[in-house]
Amino acid sequence: xxxxxxxxxxxxxxxxxxxxxxxxxxxxxxxxxxxxxxxxxxxxxxxxxxxxxxxxxxxxxxxxxxxxxxxxxxxxxxxxxxxxxxxxxxxxxxxxxxxxxxxxxxxxxxxxxxxxxxxxxxxxxxxxxxxxxxxxxxxxxxxxxxxxxxxxxxxxxxxxxxxxxxxxxxxxxxxxxxxxxxxxxxxxxxxxxxxxxxxxxxxxxxxxxxxxxxxxxxxxxxxxxxxxxxxxxxxxxxxxxxxxxxxxxxxxxxxxxxxxxxxxxxxxxxxxxxxxxxxxxxxxxxxxxxxxxxxxxx
Numbered sequence: 564x565x566x567x568x569x570x571x572x573x574x575x576x577x578x579x580x581x582x583x584x585x586x587x588x589x590x591x592x593x594x595x596x597x598x599x600x601x602x603x604x605x606x607x608x609x610x611x612x613x614x615x616x617x618x619x620x621x622x623x624x625x626x627x628x629x630x631x632x633x634x635x636x637x638x639x640x641x642x643x644x645x646x647x648x649x650x651x652x653x654x655x656x657x658x659x660x661x662x663x664x665x666x667x668x669x670x671x672x673x674x675x676x677x678x679x680x681x682x683x684x685x686x687x688x689x690x691x692x693x694x695x696x697x698x699x700x701x702x703x704x705x706x707x708x709x710x711x712x713x714x715x716x717x718x719x720x721x722x723x724x725x726x727x728x729x730x731x732x733x734x735x736x737x738x739x740x741x742x743x744x745x746x747x748x749x750x751x752x753x754x755x756x757x758x759x760x761x762x763x764x765x766x767x768x769x770x771x772x773x774x775x776x777x778x779x780x781x782x783x784x785x786x787x788x789x790x791x792x793x794x795x796x797x798x799x800x801x802x803x804x805x806x807x808x809x810x811x812x813x814x815x816x817x818x819x820x821x822x823x824x825x826x827x828x829x830x831x832x833x834x835x836x837x838x839x840x841x842x843x844x845x846x847x848x849x850x851x852x853x854x855x856x857x858x859x860x861x
Contacts, residue, residue: 599633632662677822681803716746756785
């Protein structure tokens with residue numbers, strides 16, 4: 564009898580945990596632990612299509628999400644894949660989902676977090692010439708800061724200071740600035756479009772008993788998109804926004820607390836923890852996992 568390798572045993576346990584979580588949620592489960600980079604959407608498409616080849620595939624999908632963010636175009640394509648194959652999609656954030664990952668989570672019918680989970684401001688990233696990912700809001704904020712300094716210079720110092728500042732401004736790629744501005748607006752427009760259709764689908768009344776109209780849903784979605792995309796409010800691309808902050812009066816987004824359900828909390832914690840440990844041990848920087856298999860995503 565051949566000995567079972569430790570890696571095979573862990574993969575079997577992960578598959579079992581994924582199935583168990585799916586049973587609790589009455590859903591297919593896919594775990595995405597990866598930045599939202601080009602190519603990820605195609606990998607997700609393949610795994611979702613593999614799940615749907617199963618005869619017992621449900622019409623509900625649960626996405627266990629952990630991501631630092633990335634490109635909004637990738638998020639949009641992933642959402643189109645999910646919605647092609649499932650009537651309902653819920654997102655589970657055991658740890659963090661930043662930037663474009665926040666936009667992805669906001670496309671869901673439900674969002675599950677606990678006291679430790681965080682999402683981030685809507686802040687699409689872009690890659691510099693050296694391949695480094697840079698937050699778009701920070702890039703634009705710094706550019707606007709330099710413009711403000713130039714325009715506020717006194718007449719006595721205008722010559723030397725403006726010449727120095729102009730050199731700094733020339734370092735900013737105008738085409739890149741335009742692309743970032745469009746990506747940020749694109750992100751906010753997606754949130755404004757998705758929230759009324761999915762998250763707010765069954766929202767009938769406010770906590771005060773006021774009837775929720777289609778117009779009110781759109782108004783609330785715009786408010787949420789605006790505050791989550793306000794760089795000055797959050798100060799940092801990596802600023803963690805907790806479940807309680809999302810549910811506050813300022814944002815007003817309802818989030819399900821999976822920590823209140825003992826069985827659900829235990830299964831999410833064990834599955835996500837084992838997946839994270841396995842990735843670290845095997846040197847995976849990005850991965851997709853379903854009950855069928857583990858796949859490297861980078």
